[in-house]
Amino acid sequence: MTQHSQFALLRTRRFLPFFLTQLLGAFNDNVYKQALILAILFKLTISADRDLLVNLCALLFILPFFLFSALGGQFGEKFDKDWLIRKIKFAEIIIMLIGAAGVLLGNLPLMLVTLFAMGTQSALFGPVKYSILPQHLEETELIGGNALVEMGTFLAILAGTIGAGVIMASSAYASIVAGSVVCVAVLGYLASCKIPAGPAALPGLVLDWNIFRQSWLTMKLGLGQTPAVSRSLVGNSWFWFLGAVYLTQIPAYSKEWLYGDESVVTLILTVFSLGIGLGSMLCEKMSGEKVEIGLVPFGSIGLTIFGMLLWWTSGGFPEAAQPHDWMAVLGYAQGWAILGSILGIGLFGGFYIVPLYALIQSRSVESERARVIAANNILNALFMVVSAIVSIVFLTVAELSIPQLFLVISLMNIAVNAYIFKIVPEFTMRFMIWLLSHSxxxxxxxxxxxxxxxxxxxxxxxxxxxxxxxxxxxxxxxxxxxxxxxxxxxxxxxxxxxxxxxxxxxxxxxxxxxxxxxxxxxxxxxxxxxxxxxxxxxxxxxxxxxxxxxxxxxxxxxxxxxxxxxxxxxxxxxxxxxxxxxxxxxxxxxxxxxxxxxxxxxxxxxxxxxxxxxxxxxxxxxxx
Structure with missing residues (x-):
């Protein structure tokens, strides 16, 4: 069997334009969202509670995934996927023009409307994004293709978040943000124009515009798939639960437990994202180019072990008269141990999530695939909201520390995945086979x-x-x-x-x-x-x-x-x-x-x- 690198896909028209479209979209979303949050915190003159507005931003971006993912799933079945992607990316240009006007005018309501529209555009793009991959990739390329998408997405999120911080430090931040998001949206549209044909799976589908009824039916469709697919949706959403907890708590953890400044937050986010990227890239080699779900239990074990290590290594970090910068944190052995734990969480997160995405794509019926992925997006959004509630309960009601919260969710990870692997013992079976053939x-x-x-x-x-x-x-x-x-x-x-x-x-x-x-x-x-x-x-x-x-x-x-x-x-x-x-x-x-x-x-x-x-x-x- 001919072995090839997954990076060879980046030289093909059937993958590269799609990859760039996704990469630029994720980057643009995070540049605008982070710039808006930083503007609320540091730039705009407002009388409202700034913390409340920051949380409102998070809500406005995630709410469309509840409301419109089901509609996006229907669109992904009824229309040609390449045509649909181009329409969605063209809409991004219009949205970003409105957002640019809001930034230039310092108009907060207009910027918040733009943020909601961005979330809507992402909710519509998600189902078609993952359902087009099996049409353009061979089965042997599905793991590698998903790995590249996951790596690119997390690195784009990181680059967008850091880029927004750099831009907002400039006195001319408004014009730079406005120009950047529009230019990136145009580049994303141009890239989408090169995506090869992706025929509609169910062109005769009658659209149901009742978003609440269709969301419920989409969830029933997704969770009514074979146990392997339906529990993979749960496992996928659980990963986003974990990720949301870690990403949300990193700024406070950096400040309160590492006594660090903003550069320490950036360092931890970088290490976490690089870990996921590295884990995603290693998936193809470790799975032998096939959809190897045996890596899922392997990833789950690593998520628990390194989550517990992060709790174990936290506490007692040396204080200083001034907040530590990232170089100062690297000057302590404990800092390296903490970063190693965070890298491990990201690495094993990549092992966990990539095979799940590939399994959902490869084992769902083609005429239902976009709606199954829409159900996955709805579940993801639901789990991310629940993660915020769980964090609030544990941190405020139960009065746990942030490291203790990391310990609790690591133990919860054991319970959730034990349930998944019990319902679908194929995961455990494939893990034992994989372990035997790699030891x-x-x-x-x-x-x-x-x-x-x-x-x-x-x-x-x-x-x-x-x-x-x-x-x-x-x-x-x-x-x-x-x-x-x-x-x-x-x-x-x-x-x-x-x-x-x-x-x-x-x-x-x-x-x-x-x-x-x-x-x-x-x-x-x-x-x-x-x-x-x-x-x-x-x-x-x-x-x-x-x-x-x-x-x-x-x-x-x-x-x-x-x-x-x-x-x-x-x-x-x-x-x-x-x-x-x-x-x-x-x-x-x-x-x-x-x-x-x-x-x-x-x-x-x-x-x-x-x-x-x-x-x-x-x-x-x-x-x-």
Whole structure:
């Protein structure tokens, strides 16, 4: 399988214009929003409560996600996505012209109206933004594409926030802000004009303009998806809950616990954003270019560990006569420990969020995808509002400190994700497979493109160890239904994984006839439903590293349900910890280098057991 860098997407027209459109939009939103907040706090002459107005800004930007995300989901299904993006980006130019006038005139009501309009534009853009990616990217590019989008978004948010601070320090801030936001909006529109065609998924959809009814129906649609998709929506929104808590508390944390100035806030925001960007970028490499949801539990564990470390390392920071600047914070070992914890939260946040986005995109029905993402946006907004309420309750009512709040949400993270992984054990199963294939084994894949992306297929493979099924399943993008000896199926711990994966236990005809017959009925059912089934035709583990004689079961399967057969072979697994080699070497126990090789498909009429055994033997070669 050809490996390529996700950055290669930035050289393609099917991704780069979209990436730039999203990047510029996120940057522009945050320049204007942060400039408005700083103007309220430091520039405008107003009699109203400034803290109240700052909170009003946050409300005005997030409220449209409640009100208009469902409408954006309908638009994303009914209209061509490239056309819709251009219309939304053109509207951004109009909105920013109004906002520029508000800034130049110092007209606060006009600026607040602009902020609400920006939120509306973002709410309409969100569903089409994520639903167009699967139309333009291959499945192998979906993780990399989402990683680039997440990295770009967080870096644009950071750049916009910092840029606004730099601009507002100038005496000519009004003209600079006004000119910048309009120019960036125009650039975003020009970039959107180069986005390739994205045909409508459901052009006959009748629009429902009742935003409250449609929001409720959109939420029902999203949460009514398969458990993997619906719980991914919950997990995605939980990430934004965590992110909102951290980002909201960073300024006060920097001031009260690090005794820092504004530059310390910028330093922490930079480290947090770079962590998410780095985690997002590493996702493609760690997932092997497929939608690897096994990274989600890995990310969740890291979010809890580093959140607790942030609590543990906080407190007792040295005070000074003047507030610390960012260089002074870096002069203390404790400062490095705190920044390391924040970097870890961002890093594992990237591992957590990117696979969830990719899963939602890849497993939702195309004609419902935009509305499912709209439901995700509504949930995100809801969780972010709840995060503010939770923070207020814990900080004011329960009188917790900010580090203690970080500890509480880290412990809450355990509970929320335990619920998600219990409802959808596939997350845990894929995590264990991913962990196995990235710890004890170094796995190389060859020829796996022979396995069809759709339709039924039967995989036949040699049987070397107790974890063959995990290694094969972890290498293939499609869900694989394994057939294995019932005694291996019933092994402690592994049984949980096998049951979750829909594995079919089989016994010898003379051992248990009921199990034997039930297995073939289940195999036929899977194949009739267009699924991929994998069998180990030897019927038992090899005791000497050589391939045992293939049993007649493979022929019975093909007689009942003729489907293409893909011969496969595991190389280098003999002698590893889970094999039956009596002379297992220490190094092989720790980190075996193995290869999974797939051959060309064999038509069912030619796939007798002798021929298939020959094919598997040739694929394995001399490497046992």
């Amino acid at each position: 004890m084994y170094r796995v190389e894949h060859k020829g796996l493109q022979s396995i069809p992306d759709e339709g039924a297929a039967l995989l036949v493979c040699n049987h070397v160890s107790f974890v063959d099924a995990l290694l094969v399943g972890g290498a293939i993008r499609r869900p694989v239904r394994f057939v294995m000896y019932y005694k291996i199926y019933n092994l402690p711990v592994l049984n949980f994984i096998f049951r979750t994966a829909g594995t079919v236990p089989i016994a010898g005809r003379n051992e248990d006839l009921l199990v034997y017959d039930a297995a073939f009925k289940k195999i036929a059912e899977y194949l009739r439903n267009g699924e991929v089934v994998c069998i180990f035709p030897e019927g038992k583990l090899t005791a000497d590293g050589e391939i045992n004689e293939f049993k007649a079961g493979v022929e019975r399967i093909l007689e009942q349900t003729p489907v293409p057969v893909i011969p496969m072979a595991l190389q280098g697994l003999w002698g590893s910890f889970f094999s039956r080699d009596p002379n297992k070497g220490l190094l092989k126990r720790l980190w075996s280098r193995i290869t999974l090789v797939a051959g060309n498909p064999v038509e069912p009429e030619h796939a007798n057991r002798q021929y298939l055994q020959t094919q598997v033997s040739e694929l394995r070669g001399v490497t046992r």
